[in-house]
Amino acid sequence: MPQPLSRRNFLSTSALLTGGLLLPNWANALVPTKKKLTYKVAVVDLMILKRQKLGALQLTKDIGADGVEIDMGGLGQRETFDNQLAKPEIRQQFIDKAKELNLEICSLAMTGFYAQSFATRPTYERMIQDCIDTMKQLNVKVAFLPLGTQGDLRKNPELRPAIVERLKVVGKMAQKADVVIGIETALDAKGEVELLREIGSKHIQIYFNFSNPLKEGRDLHQELKTLGRKRICQMHATDEDGVWLQNNTRLDMNKVKQTLADMGWEGWLVIERSRDANDARNVKKNFGANAAYLKSIFQS
Numbered sequence: 001m002p003q004p005l006s007r008r009n010f011l012s013t014s015a016l017l018t019g020g021l022l023l024p025n026w027a028n029a030l031v032p033t034k035k036k037l038t039y040k041v042a043v044v045d046l047m048i049l050k051r052q053k054l055g056a057l058q059l060t061k062d063i064g065a066d067g068v069e070i071d072m073g074g075l076g077q078r079e080t081f082d083n084q085l086a087k088p089e090i091r092q093q094f095i096d097k098a099k100e101l102n103l104e105i106c107s108l109a110m111t112g113f114y115a116q117s118f119a120t121r122p123t124y125e126r127m128i129q130d131c132i133d134t135m136k137q138l139n140v141k142v143a144f145l146p147l148g149t150q151g152d153l154r155k156n157p158e159l160r161p162a163i164v165e166r167l168k169v170v171g172k173m174a175q176k177a178d179v180v181i182g183i184e185t186a187l188d189a190k191g192e193v194e195l196l197r198e199i200g201s202k203h204i205q206i207y208f209n210f211s212n213p214l215k216e217g218r219d220l221h222q223e224l225k226t227l228g229r230k231r232i233c234q235m236h237a238t239d240e241d242g243v244w245l246q247n248n249t250r251l252d253m254n255k256v257k258q259t260l261a262d263m264g265w266e267g268w269l270v271i272e273r274s275r276d277a278n279d280a281r282n283v284k285k286n287f288g289a290n291a292a293y294l295k296s297i298f299q300s
Contacts, residue, residue: 035264037261037264037266038262040267041066041270041271041295042066042069042107043060043065043068043270043271043291044109045070047272048063048287052071056068057097057098057103058092058101059284060101063284064291068107069270070085070105071111072108072109072112072130075112079127081127083134085134085137086133086134105138105140106234106270107182108144110131110143110146111146112248113151114146114148115150118148118163119163120162128145128181142181142233143181145181146183147163153185154187155186164198164199167204170201175201180204180205182208183205183214184208184209184236188223192206192231196231201228205230205231205247206227206231206232207235210236210251211236211238211272214250215240223255226258229263232266233267234270235269236270237271238272238273239273240274240298241274242274242275242277243274244274244276245274246290248274253297269298271287274290275287
């Protein structure tokens with residue numbers, strides 16, 4: 001006959017059950033498990049010197065990245081981007097090649113706005129629509145929109161009303177297409193949170209660039225935490241040129257990984273720069289080293 005439990009044994013057994021050590025299989029299934037976060041590594045076709053060139057895909061594969069951010073083409077004083085992907089035959093070549101190489105097009109980039117004014121260009125809606133159309137045709141969910149030097153809201157605060165109003169329009173366009181436009185600004189994270197609240201669209205998010213807080217002497221990790229998981233769509237996960245990521249003493253990538261894990265953020269880490277100053281044009285060497293390092297941290 002089984003012996004009755006003493007008070008002490010009863011309490012010990014209860015504690016074990018509470019801790020989950022003696023839970024039956026069906027009960028273990030009810031205990032929440034920590035989700036494994038997924039990170040993929042990409043390169044920028046413009047920065048590997050293959051802007052809108054089909055060869056960017058093979059070079060991306062050779063570099064060892066999982067995908068590529070493709071630029072929309074030059075802007076200059078045109079009414080819209082010089083976008084070769086608007087041509088069905090060229091676009092299909094990119095789709096077929098990406099599938100052949102098992103690569104993804106993680107985002108489109110409107111880098112023409114680095115030097116052009118998003119606040120004043122009269123045909124901005126056509127430019128954005130051309131980008132969104134190409135996103136839909138390529139099944140891409142994120143586009144990169146830098147506000148650039150002419151849209152620096154710290155130096156040109158008088159442009160804020162126009163930029164906010166235009167981004168409200170862009171947000172509605174993106175919502176209709178079910179895509180996200182990721183903006184890069186010169187503001188700190190607190191300022192970006194305020195800007196996003198003013199815009200009021202979940203389809204306008206921040207495309208975070210590691211180098212921005214670093215070069216301004218701000219705390220990269222606090223900036224990430226201030227923005228939070230739901231405000232960041234994608235990241236340029238590099239610093240300014242000079243040294244490879246693995247040799248960058250002001251960018252602790254293991255700590256970045258922990259910060260992102262604490263936030264619950266996952267997604268694409270896109271390599272933009274961090275080229276060796278002594279061999280800056282050696283694309284395969286520079287981006288290959290950075291891709292391998294990012295993968296060793298985020299995909300191990």
